[in-house]
């Protein structure tokens with residue numbers, strides 16, 4: 042930065058030097074025929090240009106370094122911040138919008154920082170130096186030449202404000218564009234089969250047109266402010282020629298001063314124009330910063346208590362006390378007073394119609410969401426008083442929609458290993474552990490058949506695997522984690538009966554000695570659970586083991602009969 046500052050001053054000084062040298066060039070060399078001066082000027086000019094070029098380079102390089110460094114820090118910081126936000130935030134914001142902020146917004150910020158950061162200091166310094174040069178050479182002429190510029194301040198500032206509004210529009214439209222692309226690519230199968238490529242194209246076309254309009258608006262403002270400055274410069278030069286010419290003819294000033302003056306004025310044109318242009322670019326940067334700060338200012342609704350302590354898990358007993366959950370967007374509550382005791386080491390199954398609130402219960406236990414009323418305790422401690430890290434360390438989760446990550450099968454399984462140092466370079470012991478888990482999840486056979494076995498890249502979200510294969514990798518991941526609390530949400534739903542039975546046995550083995558909360562639609566998979574809770578519309582309507590629930594002849598018995606009694 043310091044070197045950048047020195048370089049900036051050198052650029053300013055060398056630019057003014059170029060203008061200064063015009064005076065002896067005209068007065069001493071051309072008018073008086075002084076050959077020594079001819080050499081001085083002849084060598085001085087390339088010297089001044091070389092100095093300007095070198096210091097320009099140094100200044101750009103140091104500013105770029107600083108600017109890009111800032112953007113890199115911002116990227117990391119934003120990502121960290123986003124990852125700390127809760128589930129509700131991600132359900133509210135489309136992924137495309139968020140990625141566009143991390144990619145497009147930060148890139149706009151980068152170009153703002155590098156272009157204005159580089160130019161701002163240098164152009165201001167150059168301008169100050171040139172104006173000083175002008176004033177020293179002939180202050181009367183300077184006042185005449187420069188008087189047009191203060192008039193420009195107001196319109197250029199007004200344009201800048203407009204630029205900022207337009208830039209905000211532009212960023213938002215870019216977000217829509219990104220979200221749309223994301224959706225179309227991710228859902229490519231649905232889009233094709235449902236015959237909607239045409240509709241997606243039309244939608245995209247609409248956004249592209251809006252994008253076009255917004256970009257034109259932004260650029261038009263830049264062009265307009267450039268035009269204003271150009272016009273003002275023309276007027277300034279005209280005034281100088283008229284008044285200065287008059288003074289040269291009068292004999293009050295020399296032709297050399299006149300030429301040096303015009304040179305300095307022409308040299309000043311560029312920084313002035315850039316500064317005018319910059320006001321628009323800067324406004325664009327400010328618009329982006331506004332959007333980024335809006336994210337940085339979002340606090341997670343779900344927060345650690347200031348005095349949060351690590352959760353002391355002895356055996357993982359779970360207790361839900363009259364918990365209620367209502368989503369802001371809906372009037373009906375997702376959970377309407379659930380009380381549930383899961384003694385340590387037991388397996389409790391949650392069954393019931395779709396939308397009954399089963400996944401919501403799991404989300405509460407894992408504290409991915411807080412209840413609107415009531416509390417959730419693990420081993421007698423309210424989980425809201427525990428650090429999130431300590432809670433999550435003790436919980437393994439298989440979600441309803443399996444998430445796999447870009448990377449190898451092995452990495453995806455070891456993702457769950459609590460003490461994996463570097464999942465990209467696993468030790469032999471970790472490999473063995475992953476393989477055992479995969480065997481238990483009945484995944485070993487198909488993994489071994491992949492082109493590179495455990496080291497096969499499964500690509501974005503595991504798209505190269507079948508639904509059942511993905512699910513078994515997720516189960517292996519949960520097994521590797523070896524946590525005292527196990528949450529399974531439809532973990533075997535995508536498997537055929539035969540595989541399901543094998544995985545089921547493994548899960549039962551895994552669940553031994555752990556507190557397990559398992560959600561299932563296929564009742565046969567949970568008939569051996571210690572207790573089965575039947576949920577309907579956010580309430581527990583029946584509770585008991587398989588046989589007693591059948592004997593009751595209620596909702597469970599009906600569901601069971603509906604599944605063919607097996």
Ligand SMILES: Nc1ncnc2c1ncn2[C@@H]1O[C@H](COP(=O)(O)OP(=O)(O)OP(=O)(O)O)[C@@H](O)[C@H]1O
Pocket residue numbers: 132368369370371374375394395396397398399400401402441
């Ligand atoms: N983010 C959300 N915003 C608003 N409502 C939600 C949200 N998430 C879930 N719900 C609602 O909460 C209720 C319970 O949802 P939940 O996902 O717990 O059901 P579920 O029993 O797991 O159903 P399924 O068997 O289909 O998975 C549903 O009515 C659902 O519409």
Ligand SMILES: [Mg+2]
Pocket residue numbers: 399400401441530
């Ligand atoms: Mg669910």
